[in-house]
Structures are given as C-alpha cells and as structure tokens.
Amino acid sequence: MSTIRSYLKKHTEALVKDVGIEPACALTGKSKATLGRYYSDHDEHADRFMPVDAVAALEEAASYPHVTAALAELRGISLSFDGADRKNRRSNGINSDVIALSQRFAMLMAEYQQSIEDGVITVNEAKRLLRETTHLQQVLIDMKLHLEDEAN
Known part of the structure; x- marks a missing residue:
C-alpha cells in the first residue's frame, strides 16, 4: 500500500x-x-x-x-479554525496555552524516550508518538488562535 x-x-x-x-x-x-x-x-x-x-x-x-x-x-497546507464554538479550544488564553504546550511537549519527549530505549520504535510506540504529536498540534492551533485574537 x-x-x-x-x-x-x-x-x-x-x-x-x-x-x-x-x-x-x-x-x-x-x-x-x-x-x-x-x-x-x-x-x-x-x-x-x-x-x-x-x-x-x-x-x-x-x-x-x-x-x-x-x-x-x-499538500503542505496548514489549517486554522474559526468560530466561537470550536471543540478543539480548551484553554482560557495564551498563558494556559504555554503551560499546555510545555506539558504536551514533555509528554511527547517522555513517550519518545520510552519508545527509543531498545533502539527500535514499534508500531504501537509509533501510534502513541503520533497521538502525542496530534495533541501537541492541537495545543499549537489553540495558541495560534489566541494570539490572533489578541492581535485583533
């Protein structure tokens, strides 16, 4: 495939x-x-x-x-979410976004450390890394939206 x-x-x-x-x-x-x-x-x-x-x-x-x-x-395109009723918006502003970003990045690095210990990343480990990467991406999108709100 x-x-x-x-x-x-x-x-x-x-x-x-x-x-x-x-x-x-x-x-x-x-x-x-x-x-x-x-x-x-x-x-x-x-x-x-x-x-x-x-x-x-x-x-x-x-x-x-x-x-x-x-x-x-x-296609190399990045997405941006609009609207007040966004389901992916979980934070209360840029300060909480920075904290969430730090926490998610730490979780990603911990997952990576655990996955690479034996020198091989298995399919299940890759799925966990992908899930953490997706969560990190969601936090970054929230952060971007909050920064755009503050800039306007």
Missing part, C-alpha cells in the same frame, strides 16, 4: 475512534464493518476510502478534523 493511502487510512481510523464506533455508525449510516474497511490496511480494502460526506459528518462530531488535517498536510 502506498504511503499516502496508508497515511489517509490511519487518519480515517483516528477520526472514527475519536467519535466512537457506535456514534460513527449512527452519524454516517454505515455499519461497523463498512467503517472498518475504510481504514483497513488489508490488500482487498486498499482502494476503499470513506466518502467525503461521511468524513464531514464525523469531523463535525470529532474533537479534531483528522482526515482534513491529513489531506492538508499532504
């Missing part, structure tokens, strides 16, 4: 797991098996991807737009 296909499938899986499998089924009208096929890395499902309307429905319910962000990253 190509790197791009694998990357998109992993982000599709993250999106479904963020929302939860049962709620994802309800939101998309798809079965658990169908949703699983969208992120399966088995050869027989290599060409199956989640329809864009299903991605939109799930990302509205998710804490982070996993698939949209993955598509943007593949």
Whole structure:
C-alpha cells in the first residue's frame, strides 16, 4: 500500500475512534464493518476510502478534523479554525496555552524516550508518538488562535 493511502487510512481510523464506533455508525449510516474497511490496511480494502460526506459528518462530531488535517498536510497546507464554538479550544488564553504546550511537549519527549530505549520504535510506540504529536498540534492551533485574537 502506498504511503499516502496508508497515511489517509490511519487518519480515517483516528477520526472514527475519536467519535466512537457506535456514534460513527449512527452519524454516517454505515455499519461497523463498512467503517472498518475504510481504514483497513488489508490488500482487498486498499482502494476503499470513506466518502467525503461521511468524513464531514464525523469531523463535525470529532474533537479534531483528522482526515482534513491529513489531506492538508499532504499538500503542505496548514489549517486554522474559526468560530466561537470550536471543540478543539480548551484553554482560557495564551498563558494556559504555554503551560499546555510545555506539558504536551514533555509528554511527547517522555513517550519518545520510552519508545527509543531498545533502539527500535514499534508500531504501537509509533501510534502513541503520533497521538502525542496530534495533541501537541492541537495545543499549537489553540495558541495560534489566541494570539490572533489578541492581535485583533
């Protein structure tokens, strides 16, 4: 499977797991098996991807737009969230963002240290590192938004 296909499938899986499998089924009208096929890395499902309307429905319910962000990253584009009702906005200003950033970075480094101890990063360790990196990215987005608010 190509790197791009694998990357998109992993982000599709993250999106479904963020929302939860049962709620994802309800939101998309798809079965658990169908949703699983969208992120399966088995050869027989290599060409199956989640329809864009299903991605939109799930990302509205998710804490982070996993698939949209993955598509943007593949094109070298960075995303910015607008609106007062952002689900990824968890902090109360730039000071709490700096603290959250420090904490998340420390968690990422601790996870990296634990993962690299034996000289090999396993698939599960890579998934944990990816999860921490995504959390760090969310904090940076919040921080950027707070700085933009203060600049206006």
